[in-house]
Amino acid sequence: MRVSGIPIFALVLFAFAAAMLGPALFAGLERDWRSARLFLFSALFVGFCAAILGQAARRPDLNEASGREELLTLVGVFAAAPAFCAVPILLVLPSLGWSGALFEAIASVTTTGATLIDQPSEAPRALHLWRALMGWLGGLATLVAAAAILAPRELLDLPGAVPVRVTSEQAGRVLALGPGGLRTGRAIGRILPVYVGLTAVATFALASPGVQSSFVAFCHAMGLASTSGISPLAEGLAAQNSRVAEAAAVLTLLFVATRLPSGAALGLRAGGAAARLASARRDPELRLTAIAVGAATLWLLATGLAGGAFDGLGEVSAAAWGALVTSVSFLTTAGYASADWRGAGEWGGAASPGLLLIGLATLGGGVATTAGGVKLFRIYALYRHGSAELSRLPHPRSVDSTRTQGGEIARRAIVNAWVVVMLYMAAFAASLLGLSAGGLTFNDAVPAAAAALSNVGPLLGQASDATWSDLPPFSRAVAAAAMILGRIELLAAVALLDPGNWRR
Numbered sequence: 001m002r003v004s005g006i007p008i009f010a011l012v013l014f015a016f017a018a019a020m021l022g023p024a025l026f027a028g029l030e031r032d033w034r035s036a037r038l039f040l041f042s043a044l045f046v047g048f049c050a051a052i053l054g055q056a057a058r059r060p061d062l063n064e065a066s067g068r069e070e071l072l073t074l075v076g077v078f079a080a081a082p083a084f085c086a087v088p089i090l091l092v093l094p095s096l097g098w099s100g101a102l103f104e105a106i107a108s109v110t111t112t113g114a115t116l117i118d119q120p121s122e123a124p125r126a127l128h129l130w131r132a133l134m135g136w137l138g139g140l141a142t143l144v145a146a147a148a149i150l151a152p153r154e155l156l157d158l159p160g161a162v163p164v165r166v167t168s169e170q171a172g173r174v175l176a177l178g179p180g181g182l183r184t185g186r187a188i189g190r191i192l193p194v195y196v197g198l199t200a201v202a203t204f205a206l207a208s209p210g211v212q213s214s215f216v217a218f219c220h221a222m223g224l225a226s227t228s229g230i231s232p233l234a235e236g237l238a239a240q241n242s243r244v245a246e247a248a249a250v251l252t253l254l255f256v257a258t259r260l261p262s263g264a265a266l267g268l269r270a271g272g273a274a275a276r277l278a279s280a281r282r283d284p285e286l287r288l289t290a291i292a293v294g295a296a297t298l299w300l301l302a303t304g305l306a307g308g309a310f311d312g313l314g315e316v317s318a319a320a321w322g323a324l325v326t327s328v329s330f331l332t333t334a335g336y337a338s339a340d341w342r343g344a345g346e347w348g349g350a351a352s353p354g355l356l357l358i359g360l361a362t363l364g365g366g367v368a369t370t371a372g373g374v375k376l377f378r379i380y381a382l383y384r385h386g387s388a389e390l391s392r393l394p395h396p397r398s399v400d401s402t403r404t405q406g407g408e409i410a411r412r413a414i415v416n417a418w419v420v421v422m423l424y425m426a427a428f429a430a431s432l433l434g435l436s437a438g439g440l441t442f443n444d445a446v447p448a449a450a451a452a453l454s455n456v457g458p459l460l461g462q463a464s465d466a467t468w469s470d471l472p473p474f475s476r477a478v479a480a481a482a483m484i485l486g487r488i489e490l491l492a493a494v495a496l497l498d499p500g501n502w503r504r
Contacts, residue, residue: 001073001149001180002059008184009076010054012141016085017047019133023088027126035092035126042088049084070149070180071488071496077141079484082106085134092127093117099473106480107457107468108134110487111142111370113229113335114457114479116469120234125215128232132219139226139370140188140195142487146368147187148180155491156368157377157413198255199225205248216240220336224252227370229335229458236458237336246325246338253332257289257366285366285376289331292363296327296356300344319344330357332365333372335458354463358447361454362424372455372486374424378417385414416491423490428453431482438475440466448475452482 001008024039082105090101100116107114108131115131117123150156199221207217216232223230233239237249300323301316310316322340329336344353364373431449440448447463448471450456461467471479485493 001070001184003181003185005058005060006054007057008073008181009080010050010057012077012081013046013050013053013084015137016081016134017043017050019137020046020088020130022133023126023130026129027124030125032124032126035124038091039088039126039130042091045087046084067153068496070153071492073180074145074149074488074492075484075496077145078106078110078138078487082109082134085109088130089127092124099476103468103476103480104131105134106483108132108228108230109138109141110455110483111135111138111226111228111333111372112452112455112457112483112487113223114451114460114468114483115230118467118469120232125232128219128230129215132222132228132230132232135226135228135230136199136222138487139228140192142226142370143191143195143368144184144187147191148183150489150492151368152183153495154412155416155489155495157381157410157416195225198252202248202252205252206245208244220245220249221252223336224249224334225256225370227253227256227332227334227365227372227455229329229333229456231336235337238339238342241339243321243339246321249334249336250325250328253328253334254286254289256369257332257371258283258286284380288363288376288380289328289365292331292360293324293327296360297323300353300356326357327360330456330459330462331360331363332369333361333454333456335361335456335462337458337462354447357459357462358450361450361456361459364454372453374421378420381409381414381417382421384409385417419494420490423494424453427482427485427490431478434478435471435475438478439472440475444470445475448479449482452479453486455483455486 003011020039020043024036024043027033027036027039083102085108086098086101086105089096089104090098093101096104096116103114104116106112113135120128146156202221202224203214203218206220207214219230219232220237222228229236231237231239237245297320301320304310304319305316310319318340322338322342322344325338326336326341326344329338341353362373363379364375365371367375367377428449431453432445435445435448436442444460444464444466447460448466450463451459457468468476468479
């Protein structure tokens, strides 16, 4: 994919190089001259590499790209760009080593949020800002890729979307096929203002008086908008012990789950505020979100009440709030736990909360959002298809009326959902075997595989006693590969490996 003949991958490196100037300036304001100098040198180095690459690969007469080239660009953003993003991490924290710095960069860019830094207070604040910025830019790249690459190539099924083959003049959107660079530019133009505005509003809400400092609020806001779960604090959002901040986080995550940041670019039906609100109420993914979060909260409360873990209505309400906030966060794969979740292992059962979070993270968030996992619309498509097949058993001649707010669920969407679920199970099994072969126990390998493949790094610490720094080098490499695979979408990875694409 190219813009004016320049590969988009080179432009992505320019963007990361420019983003490095932010931590450099922040470190300078804090008089952390060492970090400021190292981030500045890293920005110059990565910018120089991007310039050399862009000039060497520039083809002014070539702007069109095949589907295989577009998918290779997507893989390059999440697999190759972190190697450049790891430069300042290695310079600021040389104790991590090159493999550790690369793991940090991959975990951040893929919005997984896993970290090898067990004591965040011992690392410079500029480094935490850089991790949050990488996650934020990775989330933006995910939304743009969904609109400009995955959806036009029919690798993403969207409830309520206009058919892909409608021309851009008729649909007024970027989803129609055309030059990849042009689609990418249109997607950025429509998504970026909403994405920036959402981050700004979340920062303002989190930085209210008596809630959080501006720096922590900004990092958490970027972690919410990108669902990366990155935090400069050891306990994340729970360290603030503020229900105001947690309420703002829940609202932000629910807004992200509606695909409103990318809906205009994806060709979803538009309209006034009332029409969009009505469409959101009929959204099957939001309904599944309400069902999953409600079921998880009620199940944990019932377990605690049955075990006599609560003493009074105050503890019950606190447990309900903690279960609600944490369930929303892990379902959307952000991974922020509530301050009231700290005692969940006692009132929810020793192992049940961890297994519950693994299940929620595997379900994932909405299609065409920054969330990972299988995605809720695919689960909905399989459910409607299964219920329709069961209803046809006593009435073989009945007509299936499976519908969403955008019309009938296409057979291709149901097939894709089955394929993704099977691929996810195979990838999970392969990740589990790789992590176990590296030396992890089964009890630690299961949450590590689920966390990496669903792009929710904090899941490992919540579902087991292990941390990412406990992983042996081989297991760490397997986890990094699973993070990339989960981020680029399993269907895209299979399409890229299609031998037919090699021949063409």
